[in-house]
Amino acid sequence: MYHRILVPVDLAHVGALERALNVAGDMAQHYEAEICYVSVTPGTPGRVARSPKEYEEKLKVFAQEQGQRHGRPVSTKVYVSADPVADLEDLLVKGVKDVGADLVVMGTHLPRRLDAIMPSHGGKVARQTDVSVFLVRPSRA
DSSP states (O other), X not given: OOSEEEEEOOGGGGGGGHHHHHHHHHHHHHHTOEEEXXXXXXXXXXXXXXXXXXXXXXXXXXXXXXXXXXXXXXEEEEEEESSHHHHHHHHHHHHHHHHTOSEEEEEOOOOOGGGGTSOOHHHHHHHHOSSEEEEEOOOOO
């Protein structure tokens, strides 16, 4: 049913994505699908890497670790943006097309009152693509 699962990843917040990463891995195993980890980084030095090239290398290492953990083939795609927060949804939609994804599995945040004025990225991605989007809330501590 699914052949390539796109999973948005922010390497600065991998811990918050653990449940989404596990769901993506489980679904990839079930459907014998590839997982493509997609990320957006600034062109300037940041918390995770000094350059987009270094960030891309770190994402590849992360993806390989996930691939070994879940026993599925993986790939990566990094987009560079002057404003990753503002461009995130558009770049994720572009990523769906660029990598040929037929499912997006992405983490979301715990419910907050700000949802009314700051809607989730997943909702926007779901409205702008024709693929299924599976949103995974992090576990509550």
